[in-house]
Amino acid sequence: MHKELEHKFVTELENNQNIVHKVCTLYTNNRDAHNDLFQEITIQLWKAYPKFRGESKFSTWMYRVALNTAITLYRKNKRSIPTQDYESVIFKVQADEYDETEEQQLRLMYTAVRQLGDIDKALVFLYLEDKDYAEIAETLGITEVNARVKMNRIKTRLKTILNP
Amino acid sequence: MIDELELLKKDWQKKENRHPKLSYDEIYKMLWKKSSSIVKWILIISILEFALPHLLYLLPSARNSFKFYEQLGLKNLVIILTIIQYAVVLYFIFQFYRKFREISVLDNAKELMSKIIETRSTVKNYIIFSLSMILLLFLLVVVGIYLNDDIGTTYAALVEKTQKISPEKLKKVLMWSMAITGIVFTALLGGIYFLLYGRLLRKLKKNFVDLQQLDL
Numbered sequence: 001m002h003k004e005l006e007h008k009f010v011t012e013l014e015n016n017q018n019i020v021h022k023v024c025t026l027y028t029n030n031r032d033a034h035n036d037l038f039q040e041i042t043i044q045l046w047k048a049y050p051k052f053r054g055e056s057k058f059s060t061w062m063y064r065v066a067l068n069t070a071i072t073l074y075r076k077n078k079r080s081i082p083t084q085d086y087e088s089v090i091f092k093v094q095a096d097e098y099d100e101t102e103e104q105q106l107r108l109m110y111t112a113v114r115q116l117g118d119i120d121k122a123l124v125f126l127y128l129e130d131k132d133y134a135e136i137a138e139t140l141g142i143t144e145v146n147a148r149v150k151m152n153r154i155k156t157r158l159k160t161i162l163n164p
Numbered sequence: 165m166i167d168e169l170e171l172l173k174k175d176w177q178k179k180e181n182r183h184p185k186l187s188y189d190e191i192y193k194m195l196w197k198k199s200s201s202i203v204k205w206i207l208i209i210s211i212l213e214f215a216l217p218h219l220l221y222l223l224p225s226a227r228n229s230f231k232f233y234e235q236l237g238l239k240n241l242v243i244i245l246t247i248i249q250y251a252v253v254l255y256f257i258f259q260f261y262r263k264f265r266e267i268s269v270l271d272n273a274k275e276l277m278s279k280i281i282e283t284r285s286t287v288k289n290y291i292i293f294s295l296s297m298i299l300l301l302f303l304l305v306v307v308g309i310y311l312n313d314d315i316g317t318t319y320a321a322l323v324e325k326t327q328k329i330s331p332e333k334l335k336k337v338l339m340w341s342m343a344i345t346g347i348v349f350t351a352l353l354g355g356i357y358f359l360l361y362g363r364l365l366r367k368l369k370k371n372f373v374d375l376q377q378l379d380l
Contacts, residue, residue: 010192017191021183038186040201042194044269051270061270068269068276071371073201075364102171109172118367119374122273127169128176141274142378150378158168 009049012058013042019062022129026114026121027070041069063126064139071118105162112161116154123151203267203280205364210287213357214257236308242301249297256290277372284365291357295350302346306339 013020020041024034045065052061113124119140126136137147233242263283269276312335329337 006192006195010188010195013191014186014188017186018180018183025183039194039197040199042191043197043199044201046195047199048269051268064272065269068271068273069201071273072276072280072368073203073269075200075202075205075367105168105171106175109168113172117374118371119273119378124169128173130173130177139272140375140378141272142375146378155167155169162168 005049009046013045013062016059016062019059019129020066023066023070023125026125027074027118029114033076037070037074040074041066044069044073060135063129063131067122067125067139071122108162109158112158120150120154123147124154127151202364202368206280206284206287207264209360209364210260213287213291214253214260233305233308236305236312238304238308241304245297245300245304252293253290256286256293260286260290274372274375277368277375280368281365281372284361288361291354295354298353299346299350302342302349306342306346309335309339309342 020038021034023041024037028034028037045062048065052058113121116124122140123136126139131139133144133147133151136151137144140147142150230239230242233239260283263279263286267276267279267283271279
């Protein structure tokens with residue numbers, strides 16, 4: 001029975017691991033820390049898995065556990081020193097895919113997003129993942145109105161960064 | 165000009181398949197690794213905090229302290245205080261256990277944070293209580309020395325060594341040194357404790373304040 005549960009869990013996580021990688025990319029700035037956070041999220045997901053009753057999609061459920069781990073439970077590992085050379089694929093913007101202005105804009109925005117606080121990052125992340133405001137509010141424990149207001153403020157801030 | 169965030173969203177979603185991929189075995193191995201979440205640290209440190217002061221009684225010198233209180237005529241008072249102290253400690257442990265079990269990674273971010281902070285503040289109150297008890301005990305000893313008319317008998321060994329000093333002066337010196345030791349000891353323990361916890365919960369508190377401000 002236990003083996004079955006393990007197999008089911010690892011398979012589901014393997015198929016949905018992108019979600020965890022994205023959270024790790026946003027909340028860490030080097031490979032060691034990325035792996036460290038990935039591991040902690042996996043442990044938390046596994047510990048909570050018996051309580052997952054399939055009422056929601058596995059992926060929906062993962063967002064909450066992954067973000068909670070990144071924002072609240074995870075302690076930065078002291079051994080991991082930020083490395084300059086590490087640049088996740090997510091933040092790489094290549095000129096041949098975009099025109100120059102767009103490329104420049106994206107670069108600036110990714111830098112801005114990475115400098116946001118943990119909570120703002122969570123908001124932006126859920127927004128980028130195409131979650132609606134009801135779900136964003138529910139995940140963070142705030143009202144939908146406030147989630148909207150906050151998101152608009154972040155948008156304005158990004159605009160000022162791009163058009164000083 | 166299109167919405168900047170929409171541009172970002174498009175780019176973000178286009179990169180969906182460029183993330184690293186871990187194999188089944190790599191993920192499977194992670195299931196058996198130890199967690200290093202702050203919840204776990206809170207549990208470990210709290211158990212230590214609950215246990216350590218009581219382990220001190222296992223030291224012979226601490227056990228002998230009862231004789232010392234007896235000589236000062238404080239025995240009954242200290243026994244009553246000890247009983248009260250244990251009752252309060254048990255209450256704190258019960259509260260801690262109850263709140264700790266409520267912490268769930270499945271709550272929303274705000275609930276999770278506030279439950280952790282609540283659990284933590286139970287331990288904080290316990291520490292404040294323990295430190296006050298330590299200070300009170302030192303205070304009692306100071307009062308005991310003050311009320312003791314026969315300091316020479318109580319501290320026979322000390323008097324022999326310090327024959328040049330008058331009993332009155334000895335009493336004053338003893339009272340002052342006890343009072344100062346008590347304050348320094350309490351301040352030191354408190355300082356270590358609050359530094360340790362300040363560090364552990366700094367990130368959590370900041371994020372909690374950020375979240376609360378969203379709802380203002």
